[in-house]
Structures are given as C-alpha cells and as structure tokens.
Amino acid sequence: MANKLSNQDRKELDKFTKFLVFKAAQIIVQSRLGEKVSTQCKPQTTGTDWFNLAVPDLSDVLDETKKAFNGELSLPVCVEISLHTVDGDKMVLECWYVGIIPRFFQQRDSSIRIMPTVYNRMGILLKSLVSVTRVTPAYKLSRRQGSDSYVICYRMSNLHPDWNTTVIIGISH
DSSP states (O other): OOOOOOHHHHHHHHHHHHHHHHHHHHHHHHTTSSOOOOOOOOSSOOTTOGGGOOOOOOHHHHHHHHHHHTTOOOSSEEEEEEEEETTSOEEEEEEEEEOOOTHHHHSOOTTSOHHHHHHHHHHHHHHHHHHHTTTSHHHHHHHTOBTTTEEEEEEEEEOSSOTTOEEEEEOOO
C-alpha cells in the first residue's frame, strides 16, 4: 500500500533534516580547523545530543549557518572548503553537499514506522561523515595550515537560484 507522509511525520522529518544539516556543517568545518579532536563516549545522552553524536557546536559556525539560510532551510546545502594563501591566491579544495531525495518518502508501506528508521540512518550518516572528513587529503592539509603560509576557509550556501545568501569565513586556531 502506498501512502504519503502524514503531517506529523513531515514535521518530524523537517526537524531531523534541520539538525542533520546543522550537525553536518559542524562536522565538516571542525574537521578543517587543523586540530586533532577526540571525544568521550557518553553513557547517558541528553535532549540536546542529536543523533547520539558528541560533536559540540561551535557558536561561530552555528551563527553563520543560520545567517546563510536567513531562517529558512532549503536543500541541498553546500559547504565549500577553500585554501587561501598569504599571497592572496585562493583555491577550492572540496565541496560537500547535504540534501534529501524526496522520492524515498513519496511511496511507503504505512505499517512501517519511518521516523525511527530515518533518524537512525541520519545518525549513521553523520558518524560516517566524521570518519570520512578525516581521511581525505584536505584534512591532512588543514593540519599543516598556519597564518604565515595558508589558511583553510569555508563558505556555506543553499543551492537556491538566489546565490546572494553565501557566507565566507576563515578558519583560524
């Protein structure tokens, strides 16, 4: 039997998606700070620990992400990582895109509880993102950055036809 999402499921999905995008941006940007990070496991989670993931939110990244989207989250989202040299040269190193394929939710078996499954898969995606962002060449490059040679910067934007909502931030340590 094919059904569309209920209003409650749609609200839940929108909420999960919002936190997925904000957490993905944190993971990507923090992996380019040039610092080695280790986090402790938490036996007990709180209501603020989305996806059972211990990645603290950096206020600058959170604020700039909110500014870039001007209160509206439109997908897909792009996090562009670039290298800026002291001589003024710039080069895009990588682009990370976060989005959802809507057709997955258009037809489904109404007897299956979709939201716990989606939430768990989003958590696995973010945990995988933590690993993947730290095995790419850009991670190694970010660990060598310094104000006397080059810095790694990021730009977040929604990929809406109106590209006026972009923000470029330098990453410093």
